[in-house]
Amino acid sequence: MKQTDARTMSFINLFAVLGALPSLCELSDEAREIIAGKTISLGIEVKGGPAGVLHFQDGKITVSEGCDKCDIKLPFKNPEKFNGMIDGTVTPIPSKGFTKIGFLLGPFIKLTDLLSKYLRPTKEDLENEQFYRTSTLLMFHVITGAVAQIGNEDKVGKASASYIVDGNVRMAITEGGKVLTAAHIAAQNHHLTTVHTDTDTPMSLMEFEGVHNARGLFDGVASSFTLICDGKLRMGGMISQLDNVNRILDRVGLYLA
Numbered sequence: 001m002k003q004t005d006a007r008t009m010s011f012i013n014l015f016a017v018l019g020a021l022p023s024l025c026e027l028s029d030e031a032r033e034i035i036a037g038k039t040i041s042l043g044i045e046v047k048g049g050p051a052g053v054l055h056f057q058d059g060k061i062t063v064s065e066g067c068d069k070c071d072i073k074l075p076f077k078n079p080e081k082f083n084g085m086i087d088g089t090v091t092p093i094p095s096k097g098f099t100k101i102g103f104l105l106g107p108f109i110k111l112t113d114l115l116s117k118y119l120r121p122t123k124e125d126l127e128n129e130q131f132y133r134t135s136t137l138l139m140f141h142v143i144t145g146a147v148a149q150i151g152n153e154d155k156v157g158k159a160s161a162s163y164i165v166d167g168n169v170r171m172a173i174t175e176g177g178k179v180l181t182a183a184h185i186a187a188q189n190h191h192l193t194t195v196h197t198d199t200d201t202p203m204s205l206m207e208f209e210g211v212h213n214a215r216g217l218f219d220g221v222a223s224s225f226t227l228i229c230d231g232k233l234r235m236g237g238m239i240s241q242l243d244n245v246n247r248i249l250d251r252v253g254l255y256l257a
Contacts, residue, residue: 005154006080006083007048008153009255011049012145012255012256013083013086015145015148016143016194018044018063019145020119021115024111024115027134027138030114031114033059035058035059035107038058038103038107041056041069042070042073043067045076047077050065053067053069072104073094074092118134118138121135133211136173136218140218143249150255151164157251164190164240164241166187167187167203167238169185169202169205169237170198170207173211175210183195183196184197204236204239205237
């Protein structure tokens with residue numbers, strides 16, 4: 001039995017992987033410098049899959065759904081082709097914005113290469129503490145972004161989402177009482193949306209103490225049970241909501257492995 005599917009992976013790639021570019025620009029001076037002074041929008045439309053626009057404006061990026069208005073448009077005939085672009089095996093051809101192709105071949109590739117470096121670091125990269133921290137915080141946003149996509153698109157994920165009651169699931173990494181980064185999964189009518197900001201109205205929460213504890217769980221070298229027992233992972237609120245989000249998190253590991 002196949003455990004993942006290309007269509008769900010295309011949603012993850014657009015809204016969780018490329019969806020982490022805004023966080024990359026918040027965390028990295030290098031990323032901001034790459035797109036400094038650039039004002040342009042890049043649309044991605046996958047037949048039978050997702051459609052969205054990356055908006056670049058002077059060192060900042062926002063992501064929106066749909067692909068009606070954009071300066072450059074990259075169409076893909078199926079999810080597999082789009083996933084291939086993310087994997088580096090497919091070269092896309094714009095259907096709109098040929099005069100702006102320099103942005104694709106220059107700043108956009110530099111930015112996605114930098115993102116890949118943080119998300120798939122070498123052992124040597126992680127020996128640098130600042131790199132380690134940035135990489136972990138980016139992974140957090142990719143993972144939280146993937147939760148919503150799997151809950152909405154993956155067959156097994158949708159089954160778990162069908163049991164999630166309306167409300168916000170807060171996820172955060174803290175250090176000495178200070179919030180390093182946070183996001184929340186907003187559930188409404190069993191549809192999940194990841195919002196990459198904190199929330200004042202959580203129905204349940206999952207909070208890691210320190211980047212090293214979060215990274216340990218992300219990399220599969222630490223167990224949530226051990227972290228909870230050690231007081232390094234705090235969970236609270238509506239247990240059924242957390243239980244089903246955790247089931248979806250298990251699926252995230254399969255897709256992002």
